Amino acid sequence: MTRYEEVASVLRERIEHGLYRVGDRLPSIRAVCQELDVSISTAQEAYRQLMDASLIESRPKSGYFVLPRQVPLVLPSVSRPARRPLDISQWDQVLELVAATQRDDTRLLLGRGVPNLAYDTLKPLSKILSGLHRSNDLNGFNYDKLNGSPELRQQVARLATASGCLLHPDDIIITTGCQEALAISLRTLTQPGDVVAVDSPSFYGTMQILKANGLKALEIPTDPQTGISLEALELALEQWPIRAIQVTPTYNNPIGYTMPEARKRALFQLAQRFDVAIIEDDIYGDLAFTHPRPRTVKSFDKDGRVLLCSGFSKTVGPGLRVGWLAPGRYSDLALHMKYVSTGASATLPQLAVAEFVAKGYYERHLRYAIRQYQRQRDIMISWVQRYFPRGSGISYPQGSFLLWVELPAAVDCVSLNERLVKHAIYVAPGSLFSASGKYRQCLRLNYAFTLTPAIERAVRTVGELASEMVREARQHEVEET
Amino acid sequence: MTRYEEVASVLRERIEHGLYRVGDRLPSIRAVCQELDVSISTAQEAYRQLMDASLIESRPKSGYFVLPRQVPLVLPSVSRPARRPLDISQWDQVLELVAATQRDDTRLLLGRGVPNLAYDTLKPLSKILSGLHRSNDLNGFNYDKLNGSPELRQQVARLATASGCLLHPDDIIITTGCQEALAISLRTLTQPGDVVAVDSPSFYGTMQILKANGLKALEIPTDPQTGISLEALELALEQWPIRAIQVTPTYNNPIGYTMPEARKRALFQLAQRFDVAIIEDDIYGDLAFTHPRPRTVKSFDKDGRVLLCSGFSKTVGPGLRVGWLAPGRYSDLALHMKYVSTGASATLPQLAVAEFVAKGYYERHLRYAIRQYQRQRDIMISWVQRYFPRGSGISYPQGSFLLWVELPAAVDCVSLNERLVKHAIYVAPGSLFSASGKYRQCLRLNYAFTLTPAIERAVRTVGELASEMVREARQHEVEET
Numbered sequence: 001m002t003r004y005e006e007v008a009s010v011l012r013e014r015i016e017h018g019l020y021r022v023g024d025r026l027p028s029i030r031a032v033c034q035e036l037d038v039s040i041s042t043a044q045e046a047y048r049q050l051m052d053a054s055l056i057e058s059r060p061k062s063g064y065f066v067l068p069r070q071v072p073l074v075l076p077s078v079s080r081p082a083r084r085p086l087d088i089s090q091w092d093q094v095l096e097l098v099a100a101t102q103r104d105d106t107r108l109l110l111g112r113g114v115p116n117l118a119y120d121t122l123k124p125l126s127k128i129l130s131g132l133h134r135s136n137d138l139n140g141f142n143y144d145k146l147n148g149s150p151e152l153r154q155q156v157a158r159l160a161t162a163s164g165c166l167l168h169p170d171d172i173i174i175t176t177g178c179q180e181a182l183a184i185s186l187r188t189l190t191q192p193g194d195v196v197a198v199d200s201p202s203f204y205g206t207m208q209i210l211k212a213n214g215l216k217a218l219e220i221p222t223d224p225q226t227g228i229s230l231e232a233l234e235l236a237l238e239q240w241p242i243r244a245i246q247v248t249p250t251y252n253n254p255i256g257y258t259m260p261e262a263r264k265r266a267l268f269q270l271a272q273r274f275d276v277a278i279i280e281d282d283i284y285g286d287l288a289f290t291h292p293r294p295r296t297v298k299s300f301d302k303d304g305r306v307l308l309c310s311g312f313s314k315t316v317g318p319g320l321r322v323g324w325l326a327p328g329r330y331s332d333l334a335l336h337m338k339y340v341s342t343g344a345s346a347t348l349p350q351l352a353v354a355e356f357v358a359k360g361y362y363e364r365h366l367r368y369a370i371r372q373y374q375r376q377r378d379i380m381i382s383w384v385q386r387y388f389p390r391g392s393g394i395s396y397p398q399g400s401f402l403l404w405v406e407l408p409a410a411v412d413c414v415s416l417n418e419r420l421v422k423h424a425i426y427v428a429p430g431s432l433f434s435a436s437g438k439y440r441q442c443l444r445l446n447y448a449f450t451l452t453p454a455i456e457r458a459v460r461t462v463g464e465l466a467s468e469m470v471r472e473a474r475q476h477e478v479e480e481t
Numbered sequence: 482m483t484r485y486e487e488v489a490s491v492l493r494e495r496i497e498h499g500l501y502r503v504g505d506r507l508p509s510i511r512a513v514c515q516e517l518d519v520s521i522s523t524a525q526e527a528y529r530q531l532m533d534a535s536l537i538e539s540r541p542k543s544g545y546f547v548l549p550r551q552v553p554l555v556l557p558s559v560s561r562p563a564r565r566p567l568d569i570s571q572w573d574q575v576l577e578l579v580a581a582t583q584r585d586d587t588r589l590l591l592g593r594g595v596p597n598l599a600y601d602t603l604k605p606l607s608k609i610l611s612g613l614h615r616s617n618d619l620n621g622f623n624y625d626k627l628n629g630s631p632e633l634r635q636q637v638a639r640l641a642t643a644s645g646c647l648l649h650p651d652d653i654i655i656t657t658g659c660q661e662a663l664a665i666s667l668r669t670l671t672q673p674g675d676v677v678a679v680d681s682p683s684f685y686g687t688m689q690i691l692k693a694n695g696l697k698a699l700e701i702p703t704d705p706q707t708g709i710s711l712e713a714l715e716l717a718l719e720q721w722p723i724r725a726i727q728v729t730p731t732y733n734n735p736i737g738y739t740m741p742e743a744r745k746r747a748l749f750q751l752a753q754r755f756d757v758a759i760i761e762d763d764i765y766g767d768l769a770f771t772h773p774r775p776r777t778v779k780s781f782d783k784d785g786r787v788l789l790c791s792g793f794s795k796t797v798g799p800g801l802r803v804g805w806l807a808p809g810r811y812s813d814l815a816l817h818m819k820y821v822s823t824g825a826s827a828t829l830p831q832l833a834v835a836e837f838v839a840k841g842y843y844e845r846h847l848r849y850a851i852r853q854y855q856r857q858r859d860i861m862i863s864w865v866q867r868y869f870p871r872g873s874g875i876s877y878p879q880g881s882f883l884l885w886v887e888l889p890a891a892v893d894c895v896s897l898n899e900r901l902v903k904h905a906i907y908v909a910p911g912s913l914f915s916a917s918g919k920y921r922q923c924l925r926l927n928y929a930f931t932l933t934p935a936i937e938r939a940v941r942t943v944g945e946l947a948s949e950m951v952r953e954a955r956q957h958e959v960e961e962t
Contacts, residue, residue: 095627095816095817126615142800143595144800180823208821316622319825320622321827339576339579339689340689340690342664342823343579343660344800
């Protein structure tokens with residue numbers, strides 16, 4: 001972090017903790033310089049950053065003031081999904097999202113879960129790959145080990161310590177993306193017809209695995225700040241024959257919460273009491289705005305019942321398809337599932353990522369990307385506050401690059417997307433994230449983009465069309481009465 | 482093909498067709514020069530090649546003579562698997578084989594299904610990959626399309642015409658290796674408990690997919706020259722609720738036959754009559770010693786019931802994990818299965834293989850590799866004839882690089898592998914290729930290796946230990962009586 005970013009971060013925290021309240025005047029540039037022992041230009045740059053993020057404004061000749069947050073930072077207090085196991089639907093919508101690619105789609109895909117791939121800190125990976133291919137004796141075209149390259153598994157084990165996990169390289173299976181880790185985990189634990197408890201809303205990719213395997217989703221109410229409701233989960237475990245609990249407890253996709261450590265521990269204990277396995281999706285876990293990064297549920301795992309799924313798709317790049325799975329006590333069966341799924345994973349991407357991590361490039365890239373994402377989160381939030389209909393709820397993630405917005409009930413985001421077609425913009429409608437098509441008034445936005453004026457215009461267009469829908473609904477109500 | 486290889490090929494065909502019989506004197510060098518209009522050195526080199534392959538011998542001052550084939554070229558007339566659907570076993574043995582990698586295994590893996598990766602004709606692929614990484618704007622780290630890169634699908638469609646298939650690029654889904662294509666096909670067509678008819682012996686990778694998905698294998702008797710018995714299959718279709726027929730009709734792995742075109746057509750018609758789908762594994766199909774390559778069953782497909790699975794693992798390299806699936810009428814469901822399995826396949830290997838094919842490097846590499854494999858087949862057969870116990874049957878594949886050997890019944894190849902441990906040699910025991918552990922007296926050998934004296938010594942060791950087992954059994958019999 002540069003010095004001015006540190007200063008901005010200190011001030012931001014004070015605002016977030018209410019030390020400076022809405023409308024308060026902030027300390028003068030000079031006061032900040034003295035207190036934090038920085039130069040005037042550093043303090044000025046920090047204030048400029050906070051203005052960019054719409055956290056403060058400057059009033060001529062008066063100083064800097066804390067701006068009101070116009071909307072609550074959280075979503076409906078707790079989601080209210082159906083109370084019984086459901087078959088999954090929504091594949092058509094998911095297909096529309098995942099079939100779109102940045103490479104050949106002329107639309108602006110505001111809703112995709114792809115990191116920023118334009119940062120220079122990624123370039124060493126290209127160089128490593130290029131070198132591997134140049135120097136190679138063609139043995140890189142041969143199979144790697146079924147459970148993955150030893151070099152990469154060693155680096156993964158090392159990285160996992162940051163989340164409180166002590167894994168041996170042999171506890172890890174390299175997969176073809178985190179998607180394969182999730183698919184293997186579910187196939188390892190379940191038979192068709194089984195019930196799987198999931199946080200709700202929930203990542204559509206996992207939901208579609210349930211669908212493909214004939215599993216039923218029991219969506220558990222989820223708090224947008226603390227995650228899956230343990231009370232509701234306990235009731236569900238008493239009532240239904242749940243085979244596995246699938247959660248994304250850190251920088252949840254889509255709604256952004258991170259379960260507090262105590263609740264992660266309690267989740268593990270609950271699973272232990274009911275003797276059920278946990279599939280933990282930690283794909284966003286390394287993108288922490290705080291240090292150290294949050295612990296995983298796996299870090300509390302005493303008896304191998306947590307299958308931890310992660311990978312490098314959200315940090316390094318999804319097109320490499322390098323994921324991993326720590327399957328705990330299910331390792332034999334999981335390895336069989338890995339074999340029948342795709343055999344060994346591709347050799348060269350594994351070697352390249354291993355070198356990228358071993359040489360410190362990964363952590364350097366992560367530090368840079370995180371800084372950008374944190375800044376961009378605030379900018380994107382300020383745009384949503386400015387352009388979206390009044391009353392829209394917005395998440396406030398402490399990591400990753402996904403924002404969850406809840407619009408007024410009158411807005412159906414599937415229809416919104418249809419209106420956006422002629423503007424060549426695409427958002428991810430909330431119904432993707434539900435077994436039963438709920439959350440239609442919600443959408444997911446990606447703030448990993450380099451936030452250009454064109455993106456701002458797009459967010460504004462989304463907001464305007466949503467407002468139009470709100471007005472139409474109101475008009476309709478008036479006409480009805 | 483060089484001139485001398487052409488001459489050798491003409492002479493080999495005449496021998497195979499019985500134009501020159503065992504013990505016959507071949508035309509003199511001079512006569513060959515005149516007939517085929519080649520130089521003396523070319524003719525000499527051709528004769529040397531035939532000697533290398535133990536097809537002929539030179540007798541001083543007499544000329545060249547056709548050698549006897551000491552063993553029958555085929556296996557038991559037709560395999561006799563169990564007559565009812567079976568659960569699959571043998572995972573432990575398969576794991577032993579697939580967990581071994583050339584990269585870190587000190588053993589000589591005589592049984593693995595890996596092509597020769599040392600040929601210079603592969604080098605342009607390294608160069609292409611290296612270039613892609615160098616020039617890249619990092620967008621290669623982004624997702625490709627879910628059904629695969631358009632560039633690659635176009636090349637695959639073009640190549641498929643050689644097997645008589647007219648596919649549109651949109652008929653193709655790129656997969657993470659052929660294994661994923663097979664897994665997707667089976668999951669698309671079946672539910673746990675379903676019965677799948679398979680040729681027997683059969684590729685262990687497919688059998689393990691059956692196991693993982695709770696499917697039952699109905700092994701159909703298979704002729705080592707003409708493939709799956711259509712008569713037995715017809716009876717089975719009448720008797721059992723078969724959901725799919727899975728076959729490898731071209732350069733069958735492991736036993737090497739290619740179904741004649743008429744039988745392929747008849748297989749399709751049978752499937753049509755019973756309204757059942759066919760999963761056709763054509764992964765070895767491009768490695769044809771004859772021109773044009775044999776047609777696929779898919780080429781007779783009128784109503785989209787054939788799911789054709791293939792890829793570049795046996796031609797370009799398995800470590801790239803580039804496979805493909807032409808799922809016919811099942812494309813929607815297959816695409817869903819592809820999404821939940823691994824999402825989009827890795828981007829850069831697809832682009833690289835597409836360029837490798839588009840620029841003609843693939844066909845050049847194929848021509849070179851095929852020439853080597855054909856020569857090496859003959860050499861490997863001559864070694865097996867020389868060193869293996871009398872009475873061993875050997876396959877005579879017209880493509881690919883896998884030899885199937887049936888030893889006397891006294892030899893158990895799982896035990897043989899145990900004896901081979903101290904020689905650091907590993908063969909693929911036949912029981913891998915059966916649902917129920919049959920074919921224990923059979924083994925698969927790979928002749929894609931550059932056949933060095935070390936490999937010859939290894940084959941000799943395998944033969945000697947097998948002979949030892951035959952002697953021991955005979956001794957045991959004598960003692961018993």
